[in-house]
Amino acid sequence: MGISRRTLLWAVGVGTAAAACSKPTLQQQPSSAPPSTRPAAVPLDWEGLRVRVAALSQPGSSDFDVARRSYNTLFDRGNPAAVATVQTPEQVQACLEVARNSSLPIAARSGGHSYAGYSVPDTGLVVDLRGMNKVELQGNTATIGAGARLFDVYPALAKSGRCIPAGSCPSVGIGGLTLGGGVGVLSRKYGLTCDKLISAQVVTADGVLRTVSAEVDPDLFWALRGGGGGNFGIVTSFTFATDPAPDxxxxxxxxxxxxxxxxxxxxxxxxxxxxxxxxxxxxxxxxxxxxxxxxxxxxxxxxxxxxxxxxxxxxxxxxxxxxxxxxxxxxxxxxxxxxxxxxxxxxxxxxxxxxxxxxxxxxxxxxxxxxxxxxxxxxxxxxxxxxxxxxxxxxxxxxxxxxxxxxxxxxxxxxxxxxxxxxxxxxxxxxxxxxxxxxxxxxxxxxxxxxxxxxxxxxxxxxTNLSRLHDIARRYDPDRIFTFAQSIHRA
The missing domain is CATH 3.40.462.20 (Vanillyl-alcohol Oxidase; Chain A, domain 3)
Incomplete structure (x- = not known):
């Protein structure tokens, strides 16, 4: 029998085949607020997207009911237009291109634990990142795909005696956790998950794949450490400083x-x-x-x-x-x-x-x-x-x-x-x-x-950080591509 989250909390006391496409455009310099360049909406080209991503599931597909699921069964009634399974940053860019050109709501999903179900937008495109779950450790630095979930991360780091402070639920995604801050059982010793972030690769609303850090696009890097998931782009990977894994x-x-x-x-x-x-x-x-x-x-x-x-x-x-x-x-x-x-x-x-x-x-x-x-x-x-x-x-x-x-x-x-x-x-x-x-x-x-x-x-x-987050959202997403009911654009 499965253990419910409520039972778990009480019991232990603890409280989301790739086809070829163009290489990502890299921009390594901070950018100022650009004018809107969003084209007039064009008809959706699902078949064109299908050949650019690993898989595409839509209503009527045999796998759609499973593909659209999030952790909370209350959101099983959600009805996205499609769920795209992606495995590379280029495939994320392809999804964003379709959403941007067609004025289609878009949301990334890793663990699917959004408490309000925002990772499965009705009539929108779900970008399922779970195929991007690789964990690589070089020295004391870990690079983790944005689709990795906590029990993809913990065993991979622990075998080398390392860890990052994070949450407890095995299926929580590293992406949403980090972007919201990241509270967990090692927070008091090592800090929040976002405190260990060194850099991140993120596809912003203009379709550019950026590697952001304290030195490059520092405002965006600041926003990705606690500014909430889904607000500033789709992160494809995170690079963290790790700590010794303690008994x-x-x-x-x-x-x-x-x-x-x-x-x-x-x-x-x-x-x-x-x-x-x-x-x-x-x-x-x-x-x-x-x-x-x-x-x-x-x-x-x-x-x-x-x-x-x-x-x-x-x-x-x-x-x-x-x-x-x-x-x-x-x-x-x-x-x-x-x-x-x-x-x-x-x-x-x-x-x-x-x-x-x-x-x-x-x-x-x-x-x-x-x-x-x-x-x-x-x-x-x-x-x-x-x-x-x-x-x-x-x-x-x-x-x-x-x-x-x-x-x-x-x-x-x-x-x-x-x-x-x-x-x-x-x-x-x-x-x-x-x-x-x-x-x-x-x-x-x-x-x-x-x-x-x-x-x-x-x-x-x-x-008091809301005003700065507003400014950053307007700068990197002037056309409000990343908008949902409680997005920074609407705060």
Whole structure:
């Protein structure tokens, strides 16, 4: 039986044949805002595109229902005009040429984990990057295809004793994760995923394949580190600095019913003072009363972790009903957090599910944590997950990358299991809890948990970096090729 994302979060405490075509045009100098050069729309030439990409699936094709799927089954009703499987930057350019010339919506997909389903646009062209999943390590530098998913990346790097800080779900794409920032179990030790980015190859709206870095097209490079997926072009590969892959002590503490207010309060102060080697989250689960669990990882010895956990228990004033800690090698630890210790971690083997979610940013401890737990009283199949930030994340200034929440204590994810028939009621429940969290003083939002109904979403996701992101989007995409409901162009 597959393990649902909600069950996984509760259990472990963790909180998308090539034909020849022209070579890509390379531009290595920063460009100023060009005038519009978009031609008048021309009729779609699907057959012409078909011979320029690895595969093209359309409605009526035997493989279309599978080709259009994303991770969230709620979006299975999505109806793109076509799904193009690509394996080279030239094939990405071919897709963009068709979309640009025909005024066709276009979106790239790697893991397909967009919380709002934006990687499968209705009547648009999906550029499926998953064939571009090669991972190459040269020295301590890794070049990773934009279609790679986390369990393409982790084993490939771990065999050389290296890693990048990233997420936990095996089928999450490295592309969307990096472009939104990239929070994970090593964030406090090594930073966000985007903090390790050295350069990226990206096809921009004009069809040019650019290699961007801090030296070349630096504004675009800045925007790709936290500015959100789908906003500035289609990235075809990322080059990262890697870090030594540490052994980790994974841990989880389950606390008794009724203790959520005390545990949340204790956790906030505890994690704020924790060493950078410790990452943790606090999961509050719907119930009467709500349940609470603390989990995480420690890049050190089990004997060094034990007094840290003792301090949390003392601050909470209640003993856990279950306390577990186990030292594991890096890759085994990532299997643990991915919920695949006893099954395949292969990205395509992961179960899909239906859910609705939102987020807030906890910048400082809540003065009345009991009110956070109260938001889940009487609800069903809903969790609130507090994922710790700080340490290495806070060592980078908010304006140094597009990810603005550098001084925050934690991200807050609200996660509701849903069904196709119950989508609207689940969305209403999520909005109620999200707004309840706002009333407690937590604002902002994490763009990788993007919610279609998020109020004032541009400011919530990008804060003071929004104006600069607007300028960059206008410069590199004056014709608004990369536009969707919550694109930078519409913020």
């Amino acid at each position: 980790l002590v994974v841990f989880q503490l389950t606390f008794p019913a009724g203790s959520a207010p005390a545990v949340i309060g204790a956790w906030q102060g505890w994690v704020a003072q924790a060493p950078a080697d410790l990452w943790s989250n606090c999961v509050i689960s719907a119930g009467a009363p709500p349940g609470v669990r603390v989990g995480g990882s420690f890049a050190g010895s089990q004997s060094a972790l034990s007094p840290l956990l003792d301090a949390l228990v003392k601050a909470a004033g209640t003993k856990p009903t279950n306390r577990f800690a186990s030292r594991r090698g890096y890759l085994d630890a990532m299997r643990y957090f991915g919920g695949c210790m006893n099954r395949s971690c292969a990205p395509d083997a992961q179960p899909r599910e239906a859910f609705v979610a939102s987020s807030r940013i906890l910048r400082r401890p809540l003065s009345d944590p009991g009110k956070l737990a109260d938001l889940l009283v009487g609800r069903v199949d809903m969790d609130i997950l507090l994922d710790s930030l700080g340490a290495a994340v806070a060592a980078v200034k908010p304006a140094d990358t597009a990810f603005p929440h550098r001084d925050a204590l934690a991200t807050v994810q609200v996660f509701q299991k849903a069904t196709a028939d119950g989508h609207d009621s689940a969305a209403r429940a999520i909005a109620e809890v999200r707004d309840g969290i706002s009333a407690l003083g937590a604002r902002g939002g994490y763009v990788n948990y993007i919610e279609a109904a998020m109020p004032d979403w541009g400011v919530m996701y990008y804060d």
